[in-house]
Amino acid sequence: MVFTKEYELVTGRDLLTKITSKVDEAIKESGIKDGIVVVETRYSTAGILKISRHGEEILDDIVREMRRIVPARINYYHQDSPENAAGHIKSALYGSSVSLILKDGRLYCEDSQDLYFAEYDGPRNRTYAVCVMGEKA
Amino acid sequence: MDRKSYDNSLLRQAMSMERYAKIVYDAVLPQVEKLPMKEVWDAQKIFISGCGDSWLAGIAAKAAFESVTKIETNPMRAIEFSRILSNKNLGYSPNTPLVILISFSGSGSRVVECARRCNKYGANTIAITNNPDSLLGKECRYCICTGLPKGDEYQPGLITYNASMITLFLIALRIGRVRNKISYLECEDMQKELLEHISRCQKEYEGFAERAFAIAQRWKDLKAEDFIGDYSDYATAYFGSAKVIECFGGYTTYDDSEDWCHINYFLSDPERIGRVVVANEDTPSYKRLKETIAAVKILQSPCVIISDAKKEEFPDTMEVFSFPKAKYFWMQPLVQHIPFDMIAGYIAEIKGIPNFRKDDERYAAMGDQRSGEIVVL
Numbered sequence: 017m018v019f020t021k022e023y024e025l026v027t028g029r030d031l032l033t034k035i036t037s038k039v040d041e042a043i044k045e046s047g048i049k050d051g052i053v054v055v056e057t058r059y060s061t062a063g064i065l066k067i068s069r070h071g072e073e074i075l076d077d078i079v080r081e082m083r084r085i086v087p088a089r090i091n092y093y094h095q096d097s098p099e100n101a102a103g104h105i106k107s108a109l110y111g112s113s114v115s116l117i118l119k120d121g122r123l124y125c126e127d128s129q130d131l132y133f134a135e136y137d138g139p140r141n142r143t144y145a146v147c148v149m150g151e152k153a
Numbered sequence: 154m155d156r157k158s159y160d161n162s163l164l165r166q167a168m169s170m171e172r173y174a175k176i177v178y179d180a181v182l183p184q185v186e187k188l189p190m191k192e193v194w195d196a197q198k199i200f201i202s203g204c205g206d207s208w209l210a211g212i213a214a215k216a217a218f219e220s221v222t223k224i225e226t227n228p229m230r231a232i233e234f235s236r237i238l239s240n241k242n243l244g245y246s247p248n249t250p251l252v253i254l255i256s257f258s259g260s261g262s263r264v265v266e267c268a269r270r271c272n273k274y275g276a277n278t279i280a281i282t283n284n285p286d287s288l289l290g291k292e293c294r295y296c297i298c299t300g301l302p303k304g305d306e307y308q309p310g311l312i313t314y315n316a317s318m319i320t321l322f323l324i325a326l327r328i329g330r331v332r333n334k335i336s337y338l339e340c341e342d343m344q345k346e347l348l349e350h351i352s353r354c355q356k357e358y359e360g361f362a363e364r365a366f367a368i369a370q371r372w373k374d375l376k377a378e379d380f381i382g383d384y385s386d387y388a389t390a391y392f393g394s395a396k397v398i399e400c401f402g403g404y405t406t407y408d409d410s411e412d413w414c415h416i417n418y419f420l421s422d423p424e425r426i427g428r429v430v431v432a433n434e435d436t437p438s439y440k441r442l443k444e445t446i447a448a449v450k451i452l453q454s455p456c457v458i459i460s461d462a463k464k465e466e467f468p469d470t471m472e473v474f475s476f477p478k479a480k481y482f483w484m485q486p487l488v489q490h491i492p493f494d495m496i497a498g499y500i501a502e503i504k505g506i507p508n509f510r511k512d513d514e515r516y517a518a519m520g521d522q523r524s525g526e527i528v529v530l
Binding site for chain 1: 336
C-alpha cells in the first residue's frame with residue numbers, strides 16, 4: 017500500500033522548520049506499520065534534513081556551516097540572486113528528500129533525530145510530501 | 154459644453170495607461186533580471202539622471218530605491234551630473250556609483266554626456282531608453298529598452314514618464330533582491346502589485362475625466378497654477394507644473410510644502426491661482442501638507458488635492474481626487490499625476506492652444522539654438 021500526504025508551510029529566511037510531528041501524523045493516518053517513508057520537497061532551493069535532537073546549538077551549527085560551505089556569492093553562473101544561487105547548490109548538496117525506515121508503526125530514527133524542512137531562499141510559500149509505503153498490520 | 158468634443162492626447166494616454174504599463178513591464182522585466190549580480194552588488198551609491206520628465210521619474214523613484222535597496226539614491230539633473238558634480242563622486246570604487254540615465258529617444262546630448270563622463274571615471278551605467286541603438290543605448294554599459302511600440306502617441310509625455318518609472322521600480326527590485334534586502338516573496342509581490350495598482354486606479358479615470366473637465370472650465374482663465382508635493386510626490390507636483398507649460402503655455406510654479414509656506418504662500422491674487430497639492434497619508438510630512446492645505450483655504454485659492462486619504466480628511470470646499478492606496482507607498486507616483494494631466498489637456502483644448510505652442514513659430518526656433526555639443530569633464 018502507498019499513502020501520500022502533502023503539507024504546506026510558510027518559511028522564514030534561512031530557517032529550519034521541524035516537521036517530525038507532521039510526518040508522524042501522515043504515518044498514523046496511513047495505518048501502515050512496517051515499510052518505507054519518503055519525505056520530499058519539490059523545490060530546488062529548499063531541502064529535507066534529518067538532524068540530531070541533542071541540543072538546539074546543533075541546528076545553529078548546521079545553518080552556519082551550510083552558509084560557510086556554500087556562501088551567498090555574486091559570482092555564481094546562475095544570476096538570479098546570491099541567496100538563490102547558493103540555495104540551488106545547498107539543495108543539491110544536502111538533499112531535497114529523505115528515506116526512512118518504518119518499523120512497528122514507528123520511525124527507526126525516532127528516538128534520536130528530528131526531521132526538518134530547510135529553507136535556503138526564503139521566506140516563501142512551500143510544500144512537501146510524505147509518502148508511506150508498506151503493509152498495514 | 155460636450156466633454157467629448159475636447160478629447161486630447163493626455164486624456165487618451167491616461168485612458169490607455171494600463172495597456173502600456175503591461176507592455177513595458179513585459180519588455181523590461183526579463184532585461185532587468187539579466188543585470189549581473191556582481192555589478193549590482195558593487196553599487197554603493199545610485200544616481201538617476203535625465204532631462205525633464207526623465208529626471209522627474211528619478212525623483213519619483215527615489216523612495217522606491219531607498220526603501221527596497223537601502224542604498225543612498227540621488228536623482229540629479231543631467232547638466233548638474235555632467236558638468237557640475239565633482240569627479241570624486243565617480244568611480245571611487247569598482248562599479249560604483251551605479252548611474253541610471255533616462256532618455257526616451259536616447260539622443261539627448263546631456264545624458265550622452267553623463268554616460269561618457271561615467272565611462273571616463275569607471276562608474277557603472279544603465280540606460281533606460283526606447284531606442285537601444287541610440288547614442289545613449291550604446292554608450293552605457295547596460296541598456297534597458299522600455300519596449301513601447303513605435304509611432305504611438307507619446308506627446309506631451311505621460312506614457313513615457315510611466316515607462317521610466319516602471320523600469321526604475323523594476324531595477325530597484327532587482328537590486329533589492331540581489332542584495333537580499335527583499336525576499337523572493339516580497340519581490341514577487343511588489344512586481345505583481347505594480348501592475349495591479351495601475352489597474353485598480355485605471356477604474357477611476359472615467360470619473361476623474363468628468364471632474365477634470367469641469368475643473369478645466371473653471372480654471373482656464375486663472376492667472377497661474379501652483380503645485381505642492383514632498384519627497385517622491387514632489388515629482389508628481391513638478392510633472393503637473395510641466396504639463397501646464399507644455400499643454401497651454403501657462404504660468405506655473407512648484408514647491409515642497411515647507412518652502413511653499415515660506416515663499417509661494419505670499420503670491421499675489423491667491424484667489425486667481427489654482428493650487429494642486431499632492432498629500433498622501435504615508436508621506437513623512439503629511440501633517441505639514443495638511444497645514445499647507447489649511448493655509449490654501451485661508452487664501453481662498455481654488456484647490457485640487459490628490460491623495461490616497463479619504464476625502465473627509467480635507468476641507469469640503471476643495472476638490473479631492475482620491476486614489477486607492479498602494480500596498481507599497483512608493484508606488485503612488487505611478488498614477489497620481491493623472492488628474493492634473495487631464496485638467497491640463499482639457500484647458501489646452503478649451504483655450505484652443507496646441508501643445509508646445511506649435512501655433513507660434515518663435516517656439517520652433519529653439520531647435521536652431523541647439524549645438525548638440527558633448528563635453529566630457
